[in-house]
Amino acid sequence: MVAEDIRFPSLGQSIGGHLTTGAAKGALAFVFAWLLTLVSKPDASLGHLAATLVFSYLIAEIVSAVIERPIVIQRNRTQPGGLAYVLLPFSASLLITFVATFGITKDMVPAKLITAIVAVLNAVKIILTKSWVPGPTPEKDQEMFNEFKTMSKEHFAEDVERIKNQARESTKKKYYAKKERKENTE
Structure with a gap:
């Protein structure tokens, strides 16, 4: 480094x-x-x-x-x-x-x-x-940080994917509900 x-x-x-x-x-x-x-x-x-x-x-x-x-x-x-x-x-x-x-x-x-x-x-x-x-040296600090970051991504990957899917579904529902309301008012 x-x-x-x-x-x-x-x-x-x-x-x-x-x-x-x-x-x-x-x-x-x-x-x-x-x-x-x-x-x-x-x-x-x-x-x-x-x-x-x-x-x-x-x-x-x-x-x-x-x-x-x-x-x-x-x-x-x-x-x-x-x-x-x-x-x-x-x-x-x-x-x-x-x-x-x-x-x-x-x-x-x-x-x-x-x-x-x-x-x-x-x-x-x-x-x-x-x-x-x-x-630890700065290089070792950076290495430990990168390992921690990788471990965190792996550990929380399922939770992140579940939250993203929930957000997509919620956004999709809101979009279609809004579209339906516009069609009903026209």
């Missing part, structure tokens, strides 16, 4: 996807932060911790998408895999989270706590999605 024929998601679409997963991770992080405030008594309020989570996830997910973009384009895959693809966004999100939390709370304990929560959630996401493993 020629490189010009390959259509990668735009940067905006990539950022949108990152923000969506970031919202899910942020909600889980908030639950964990709330549970930890019940167990330990950090100097920061739950509102400050929530604000740091929202701010840090928003910035970290946008930065992650921007960091991943050149790797995606260079390797010519939507999921290129490799250590750089995994570790650069992961490290950036931890740094952003730590700086944001410390900047808002002005305390090292909540900064370490929130950074640890974010690190665990991001590590779980990386492990579940196996981000280090390269995804």
Whole structure:
């Protein structure tokens, strides 16, 4: 497949996807932060911790998408895999989270706590999605799409034919009914 024929998601679409997963991770992080405030008594309020989570996830997910973009384009895959693809966004999100939390709370304990929560959630996401493993090449993607299209045509061929026949019969009935009404009025 020629490189010009390959259509990668735009940067905006990539950022949108990152923000969506970031919202899910942020909600889980908030639950964990709330549970930890019940167990330990950090100097920061739950509102400050929530604000740091929202701010840090928003910035970290946008930065992650921007960091991943050149790797995606260079390797010519939507999921290129490799250590750089995994570790650069992961490290950036931890740094952003730590700086944001410390900047808002002005305390090292909540900064370490929130950074640890974010690190665990991001590590779980990386492990579940196996981000280090390269995804299919564009050629393989196209091949899988063509196989799916062929399979769908074969699977639904009888239904399509039945629907076409019903449509033909319905159209024919309507035509003759209309023709009969015109003849009766004349």
